Amino acid sequence: MARSIWSGFLSFGLVSIPVRLYSATQEHEVDFHQFERGTSDRIRYKRINERTGDEVEYDDIVKGHEVTGGEYVIVEKDELEEIAPGRSRALEIEQFVELAEIDPIHFQKSYYLGPGGDDNDTSYALLRTALQKTDRAAVAKFVMRSKEYLACVRASGQVLVLETMYFADEIRDPGKELGDLPKAASKGKQLDMAVDLIEAMTEEWKPKQYHDTYTERVEELVEAKRKGEEVVTESAPAATGVTDLLTALQDSVAAAKKGRAGGARKQAPAKKSAKKKTPAKKSAAKKSAAKKTSAKKRSAA
Known part of the structure; x- marks a missing residue:
């Protein structure tokens, strides 16, 4: 427990x-230690008295709050x-x-x-x-x-x-931290397409389908460097321009709907073909049995 x-x-x-x-x-x-570049020497931190330069034990350290310049309680x-x-x-x-x-x-x-x-x-x-x-x-x-x-x-x-x-x-005020923010989007085709894209990409929340891909890439990087292999990096995506926004939304909606429809088609034929396989085998068996019977009759004659 x-x-x-x-x-x-x-x-x-x-x-x-x-x-x-x-x-x-x-x-x-992923745990990392610090080293001096070009060496195998570890870097460690010590609690040092800035006046004497001596190391101080943890139990001998107390807290101090600055009340005025240079004065502490x-x-x-x-x-x-x-x-x-x-x-x-x-x-x-x-x-x-x-x-x-x-x-x-x-x-x-x-x-x-x-x-x-x-x-x-x-x-x-x-x-x-x-x-x-x-x-x-x-x-x-x-x-x-x-x-x-x-x-x-x-x-x-x-x-x-x-x-x-x-x-x-x-909690910081976003207005003070970020300055002027974009106004609400006006009604129009772009907003309609954005809503359509959200609807097309909406699914049931399944937290287990998500995992930490960055940590996996860090582990792959460490393993590749250990083996002396070349490390391939990914390029960052470019921002979508205002003039390309509507086209990007339309293509995204089409791709999302196609992906969802494709997933449904993949499941449906599998069930139908499974049902048809058994009758096909039975009819084939009946035909072969009929051929064998007629062949016996011909030989007997």
């Missing part, structure tokens, strides 16, 4: 449920834990909201929220079922690793999922 990374109590109203937090995801990543780890001793074990539900109301941009990382003991299975299942029935999500706050998180707790099958979330002031 996986090891929990946080444990505490999920509380709403007068109800308190012991829970444990587990990682729900793991990222694909030093804060110990114990002091951070002392300012919220109770909240470090509490997952307090502030309110319930419609799950669809939460913009996915707020979601940060997913965790599984499991029962904290055998004696609270009923209350855990009760909350999970109630969230499923109402299509609601719980908005809560909790402290983990000296940081307060905003969280969304939702039901997913048999488990509660906790999504850590960004606070509103942590």
Whole structure:
């Protein structure tokens, strides 16, 4: 069984449920070490005192917050834990909201929220079922690793999922970050074709059909270099010009519809031919049997 990374109590109203937090995801990543170019010498990082040049042990390092130019307030780890001793074990539900109301941009990382003991299975299942029935999500706050998180707790099958979330002031304003953005597309043939293309490419969501192709290419690159083989790179696509946009949309819709129709045709003939094979064999068998009988009659005569 996986090891929990946080444990505490999920509380709403007068109800308190012991829970444990587990990682729900793991990222694909190819491990690389750093070397000095042209050598086999590893590059390693050390915690160095910039004044003395001496290496400092991890346990001897404390945190400092700059208040004015060059002046810092030093804060110990114990002091951070002392300012919220109770909240470090509490997952307090502030309110319930419609799950669809939460913009996915707020979601940060997913965790599984499991029962904290055998004696609270009923209350855990009760909350999970109630969230499923109402299509609601719980908005809560909790402290983990000296940081307060905003969280969304939702039901997913048999488990509660906790999504850590960004606070509103942590999300950047796209207008300030990107400047003037394109206005809404006017009604016209281009918009109609864009909608047709989206409809033609719409399919059922099947997450297992997607995989990390970049990591696979990195692994292939490493293997090719190990064998001394030539590495082939892909060229980046060119942007579609405004004058070519309608033509590109029309060709894309036609290709999408053709691909979907082709897939349907591939399946249909297979079923029909399978049904026709058996009668064909039977008729062939009857003909050969008839030939043998007539041949016997002729020889007897």
